[in-house]
Amino acid sequence: MKEELNILIQAQYPLIYLVTSEEERAEQAISTIAQTSKPQRRVYVWTVTHGIVEYGQPRNVTQHNTVSPEAAIEWIIRQREPGIFILKDLHPFIDAPATTRSLRDAIAGFKNTQKSIVLMSPMQQVPIELEKEVVVLDFPLPDMGELNKVLNHHLDSYRGRRLPTDGREKLLRAALGLTKDEAEKVYRKAQVTSGRLTENEVDIVLSEKKQLIRRNGILEYIEEDATIDAVGGLEELKKWLKQRSNAFTERAREYGLPQPKGMLILGVPGCGKSLIAKTTSRLWGLPILRLDMGRVYDGSMVGRSEANLRNALKTAESISPAILFIDELDKSFAGSAGSGDSDGGTSSRIFGSFLTWMQEKKSPVFVMATANRVERLPGEFLRKGRFDEIFFVDLPTPEERQQIFNIHLSQRRKDISRFDLEQLSKMSDGFSGAEIEQAIVAAMYEAFAQDREFTQLDIIAAIKATLPLSRTMQEQVTALRDWARQRARPAAASVAEYQRMEF
Template identity: 45%
Template sequence: MSVHDDLNLYLRARVPMIVLVTVEERRALEVLNEVRVGRDASARSDLVMWDVAQGMTSRDGRAMPAAATPDAALDKIAEMARRDPDRKDLYVLKDFHEFWHRSPAVKRKLRNLAHALVSTYSSLVVTTHSADVPAELEDDVVVVDMPPPTLRELRDDLDALIEQTRVECDLTDHGRTRLAQAALGLTAAQARRAFSKAIVRDRVLDEQDIPAVLEEKKAVIRASQALEFYSSDETPDDVGGLQRLKEWLALRESAFGEDAARFGLPAPKGMALIGIPGTGKSLTAKMISGLWRLPLLRLDVGALFGSLVGESEARLRQALRITEVVAPCVLWIDEIEKSLATGGLDGGTSQRVFGAILTWMQEKTAPVFVVATANDVGALPPETLRRGRFDEVFFLDLPTDGERRQIFTVHLRKRRRDPAAFDVARLARLADGYVGAEIEQAVVDALYRAFADGPRDITTDDVAAAIQRIVPLSRSQRERVEDLRTWLRDGRARSASFAEAAQAAEHQVRLELA
């Protein structure tokens, strides 16, 4: 249901007090007024607002009594509702969270007013940016989160802005929808600023403004602290190896479309990527976004945690709300085990945040494909990786010989070198036990030395010497790597590599069971 439907339902049920959680006060007031008019368009209904700067004001222009303090405002509202209990007024208290935490008397009066409004047709709405409701009021209120604007709302705002400014518009109807879609996840005010900036840039709206709005969205989402927006153009050709994982992804590439839904196919939920650091887990998340041509949002679990009570949970709710609005998209949760890094030293905040993430992953209906990566699988509770949250759990092992050849080829080509000019087979043999990140570093190190020596072009010998200078993770952290590989051999995940590598691992499992 939409926020309009939720509010209308609660008002029809005569809920006396609603806490509307949003940073979009202007949009919230418009929504409340629409709900109020839809409920009763007669003169027996009004939207009465109070804030500490302006006191009480009426949307319909009625004369309002003076109320300079929150105590006075609550007294006047109680008096007005008692004088005419059949009116269907909405009383909106702006930023009232500032007062209910500061004054026990205000908190008590607010509770008394909620009880009194039960016998009337009027209701009280508190607009606030935080859902941190005092425990004393929890039994008397319902909390409604206002999501960011939908695509339809953004498209309507864009059309209204074009009409208002009379700007030259070279966009087709589909183009306008794409421009509005680029702003999904922004508030109405942020989207309007992005559209306005596009208009004043060259006084023309065209296809070139779509990337500009996306850039605005990246900056805004980054400012939310917990989310980062990526424009990913990586393809499967940019990722060496991981053939089984690529085949799995290719099979599900079209599963987000309407044809798949009509066929009865649910949208993929996500995958967990477990394995040795440097084997390409993060690169795979970017590759999925590029392959499926979906936006990529990275959830920074560490940035979720705030110092104030309830702040971490509020940041998570906001991040997940933005993600669902942007959907269909890919949500990348990097090193998910770090959400439990503080253990029990934070009053249980990390457990609550982690539990909320898992619950959302299980219950979400929006087409959000979650890619969760983890290096330390031992830090994750057993229920994290169960089916229902993820469609598949892949293990990224040390690359095979064939995969190392692919990885060398990818990184040489990325640095504008012809792989055919190198003995890639020799390099792959020398790099046995090296992860993809270490192979990339060997190529980069060879380039640095060749540039300092002339500069001149690099050779196979340069890269081979760079390989030998690197101490691979499989050697420096042998025990940790072996523990992770044992996890795969125990059959707890599916190998992401070539089929022959997976068959070898499965053969090893059978030998150990025999």
């Protein structure tokens, strides 16, 4: 991607918008590009505090009277020499008519002048007038090579021991997804915590990284202890997932397999969609990050939501191979399906950028999305090829209910031989997995209050006291089922078995 920036500058693109919060790294990269380009170019940096200063010069060696954006751009227009002009954090001013206008004037006169303006800012904000003239580029987070430099620098300054290749790679991988400053901080913290930085400190680096990622509030590392065996039934879905356990290995690529892109799990509430998504992390041995769509939306400033989404996706990519978990997709993109632009079109723009990302992503980020209101999902999501597979999770069959009782009782008691699972399954017709679990918990409360062990009868009483969702929301469940039968693959069993079943 730095390569891309280089190409744009060499190709004399007049206006480049570089989205990054790492100013120093980005400036260094631009300066390297400027030095190696022919003819060499000078680099100037504008800030609203100092005006224009040549890159590498002390801040007080500023060009006279260039603090205001328009004056700075006027100054840039007057330059005859080849140059790269970095405007830092212009975004609060960019919507002002005079700024937009002078930028347009500037780039109009840039043809064959070897001059480029680079707008550098942590968020993307491009006025409509400039949309056609500007190329937007995300400055990538440090790769393994750059992190290696950070690590070496760190080890030198602590006169650390040389690391074996394995340990080094683990420490580098653990810091992927962080900015350079963050990586430095995390290595230092690990060093200070345990007095050295070796392979044994990888966990410290990882847990620091988790905190840093959590702080940005949009992505969340999920730690799920349950394994896929904690999910009852859904055999087809489990088989599909198990088959892909090694899908992100080098070996799979050599075999000629494409990288899995993602899956969508549709279904009735409380039937294990979120649970199975979370346990896939263990099964595949990949980290799982939840993307909180609600937090992506930020009405405080135009362009903020897009920037949030881009940052989150960038982080996920830099940690890849990883699973990106979007729970309740239908709620996330609700605004873009029907109601139109009640939010000024933000949600449909976000939705658009997300789809584009899904379409174009090359990095091994597996999207795992769940939803239960199909009619709220924009049709584009369901189109073939977007996801590798769309699964439908229905209410559990009688056998599946037995399994779910078994799982939840076994999680709570060592010996469960006193329970008649078949009877429990029969009595709980129409129950979801969540409702089965609730019935067990309710039975336990009842018995606990009477200071005794809970029994089969307590559970039966709890079942009888429950009105399952499938009955209170019968119409929705039936509609969802009818819809999904034609379009999605049943998670529970093979199609043939499925068709034989009565619900």
